[in-house]
Amino acid sequence: MSKEFKRISIDPITRLEGHGRIELFLDEEGELADAFFQIPELRGFERFCQGRKAEDMPQITERICGVCPEAHHLASTKALDDCFSATPPPRARKLRELLYNAYIFSDHLLHFYYLGGPDYLVGPYAPPQERNILGVIGKVGPELGKEVIKHRSYGQRIIEAVGGRSIHPVTGLPGGQSKAINEEERSEIEQMARSCVEFGRVTLSIFKEIFLGDKTYQQFSQEKAQRLPTYYMGLVDEDGAVNFYDGKVRVVAPDGEEFALAEGKEVLDLIDERTEPWTYVKIPYLKEVGWQGFRAGKDSGIYRVGPLARLNVCKRMGTPLAQAEYEAYLDYFGGGVVHATFAYHWARIIEMLAAAEQTTRLVADPELMEGALRSELSDPGEGVGIIEAARGTLIHHYLLDEKGLVRSANLIVATTHNIAGISLSIKEMARAVVHNGEVDQGILNLIEMSFRNYDPCLACATHAFPGQMPLLVVVRDSAGREIKRIER
Amino acid sequence: MEKIRIGIYWAASCGGCDVSLLEIDEQILDVAAKADFVLWPCATDTKYADLRAYKDGSIDIVLFNGAIRTEENREIAKLLRDKAKHLVAYGSCAQMGGVIGLANLSSRKEIFTTLFGAKTHWPKEESIQDGYPLHLPAFLDRLLPLGDVVEVDYVIPGCPPPREMVSQFFDALLGGKLPEKGAVFAAEKNLCDECPRERREERITRIVRPHEIESDPEICLLDQGIICMGPATRGGCGAACPMANMPCTGCAGPTANITDQGATMLNTIASLIGTGLEGEEELEAEEAILAEIDDVIGTFYRFSLAASIFKGAQRE
C-alpha cells in the first residue's frame, strides 16, 4: 500500500565515489516522513573472483575502487599471505607500509580539498557550480591551490615508486613484494614526505580557521541530533595506537567500553548482515547486539568505521604531531567517545598528518633498503586480510583450492559498515532542515553534507560477504605442508 | 573565446578513471582555464535533472568511463550521446568492459545467488518500503562495453589511462587539434616495443606464476615462462607492470591491427611453447606445459572479455 506523500529525489548524489541516490518522502504538512539512501549499482566481484588465480586477486579486487585501490590491493595481498601461511620479510612489509601511509595521506587530502571540503572551504550555500576543487582554488588562491595539487601528487608518486603504478598498483604478491625501491627513489620520497608533514599541518590550520569558524559546522558538530551514539570499529597496534596497515580489530560500545578485540577470522564472527529489497548494498551489524532497525544506541548493532571510529577505538596516535592534534580534538568535543558525525572531517586530517609522519619514519628505516623481498610459501588454503582503508576497516577473506585458484571470496568493505550510519545521518539531517515542504539547493546540499562526512565510497559498498563461504579446515604438518583438507 | 564544455561521467566504474584525470596535476588548471566541467558527479554538483535540461549537442566532449551494467548506465549513456558532440570511451571498462566484464562468465542469477543468497533476499526493481515506492535500475543480463550501446568517437585506453595519454589528449583538445574520429590515444605498436626487457623469444618450456619464482628483472617475462600480455597489448604506459617486475595483464587493450586480444595472446603462447623433444614425447611434454596454464579466460581476457568474440559465458 502506498501512502500520500511528496517525494524529493537527490539524484545522483555528488562529490563522492560511486553511485547513490537519496529519496525523501514528506507528509501532508511537508515534514520529513522517511528518507532512503539507495545504492543503485552492483558489479558482482564476489562472483567473478571465483575461479581466478590467487595471485591475481590484489589486481582484480583493487578494481572495486580506484580511489582506494591501495587498500584493496594490500588487504588482498595480506589475505594471500595468510592463505599461503607466509610472513613477508621486514623489507617487504616496510615497503607496503610506506605505500600505504602515502595512500592514506593522499586519499584524505582528496576528500578534504576535492570532495567533502568544498562545502566549507567554499561554503555550504555557495552556488553549486562553485562547490568543487576549482572553487576551492578560487577561494584559497592559486598559491595554496598549487600546493594542494602538488601534495596530492607527492602521495601518488610515492605510491607509484613502491607500487609500480599510482592508481591500481601491482607489486603485492603473497609473501612479499615484486620490487624494491632504489636509493634515488628513496631520497626523493624522503623529500616529498617531509613536505607532506608540513602540508598536513597547514591543512589542520586551514581546518581550524575555516571549518571551526563556520557557523554551519559549529552548529552541526555540536547539535545533539547529529550525534549518533553507535559502536565503533578500527585497527589498533599493541600500544593501542591507530594503525592503518596492521593490528587487532577493536570495537567499542557507545559508552567507550571495549566490546571486542579480535583478529583474523574472529572478526568475521562479530558481524552479520541484512538485505533490503530497495538497495544493492547489504547492511552489516554486530551479530551479538542484533539488528534493531535504523537507530543508534547501545542496544542497536549499528557500528561505524573510518577516521571518527579509529579515533574512538584508539588510545593514542602513533606519532607526536598527530598526538597533539588528537588531544586538541578531544578537548573540543569534551573528551570521551566522540559521536558527532561532523567530527569525521577533523579526525580525517589528523590522520592525514599522522600518515605523513609515518611516511617520514618509514622512509628513514634501514630495513626498507636491505634484505629479501619474498618469503617461502606453503600450500594454498584459507586466509583473511584486514586493513584500515581511508574509510574504515576492510576485510578480504579467501578460500583457495589446491592449485591456488579462488574457490570463494568474501569482501567486507569500509563503506559497507557505514551504510546504516550514513542512512541515519541523512535522515536526521533531513528531519532537521526540511520544513513546510520547502527545499532549495542549499538545504539539499546540507543533506548531502551529512553523508559526505563519511567520505563514502559506494562503488566499494556493494560488497558484502556472501554468507555461503564453504568451511575449510586445512591440517598442516610442522613444515606447513598440507596433509589434510576438510571442507563442507 | 568561448569555453569548451566538458562532461565527465562514470557508469559501472571504480572511480579510478576519474582519479586519473587528476593525475595530470597542474595541467588540470590549464584545462579549467579553457573549459567548464558541465557534468562530473565525482567532483561537481551537477544532477541528472540539470543534465536533462542541457540542449542536444551542447556538451563539446564527454569522457565516459565505466561499463554498461545497469539499465541506468544504458539510459545515461544514450542521454550523453545526445548531449555530446564527441563521446570518448575513457578507460578499459568503457572501451571493452574491463575487469568487471569477467562477470559475464556468470548469469545474473548466479551473481545474485552468490551475493544475496535465496531469491527472497534479492533486491527488486520496484519495491514498497513502509508504504513508500522505491525503484532500483535493473541489473542487465550481460555487461556491455560503451560501444555496444552508443556510437563512440574516440578511445583513451588503460585501466586507468596512463598520465601521458591523458595529458596528450587534453593538449589535443585544448589546442583544437583532435584527430579524426576513431582515433585511439595510445601507441600504435604493442607493449613489447616499449618494454626495456630483453626479449629472446625463447621457446617456453614451463609456465610459472609470478608468486612462484623470483624473476630476472632484465629478461622478458615470457622468456621466463610468466604469461605477459605484452605481445597482444597496446603500448603507451611505458610497460609499467613489467618495469615493476610483474607481467602485463593487458589493460590497454588490443593493438590496432587485432580484434580479439585474448585470441591473439592464445596464438602467441601456443607458438612459443616447445621443448625440443620429438614425436610422442614432445606431444606429451607440450600437453604438460599447457596444463600449467590456469584460468585461461581470466588470464587472456582479463580486461576484454565483454568485447571479445565470446563476450561471456554461452549460457543463461
Next chain:
Amino acid sequence: MAKLNDNGFEPKIVAFLCRWCSYAGADLAGVSRMTYPANIIPMRVNCSGRVDAGMVMAAFEKGADGVLIGGCHPGDCHYVNGNYKTRRRVILLKRALAEVGVKPQRLHLEWISASEGVKFQRTVTEFTGLIKELGPSPMSGDGED
C-alpha cells in the same frame, strides 16, 4: 562407425583443411564417391598452422555448431611445424571454450593425409554424429551446453 542420433538437427560444421593433406584427402574421398554428411563447410587453408584462435572463435560466433581442423600428420607439415602449433592452440582453445560454457568436443583436430580419403570420410561422419548428439551450439543462438 558411430551410430547417428537422428534428432532431426542438421548441424553446421566448419572444416579448416590444409591444402597439402586433408583438403586433398577430402578431394580423394569425393573422387572415390565416398559419401559423407553434407553438413561440412570446407575451408581450404595453406597449412593447419594458419588456423588461428580468432578464426575458430569467429566460426563459432557465425553459427558453427562444430569446428573441424584437418592437418598433415606429425612430421609431414610443409611448414615444418605448423600442425604442432595448431595442436597446441587447439588444446588451449578447448580450455577456453570449456570455460565459457561451450563443450570442448565441438572443436576437433585430426591428422589426415592426402591419401587418406577413408579416414576423411570416417572423421567427418563421426564428428557430425557427435555434434548432432550435442545439439546446437550455444554460440549459434539457441543451444545450451
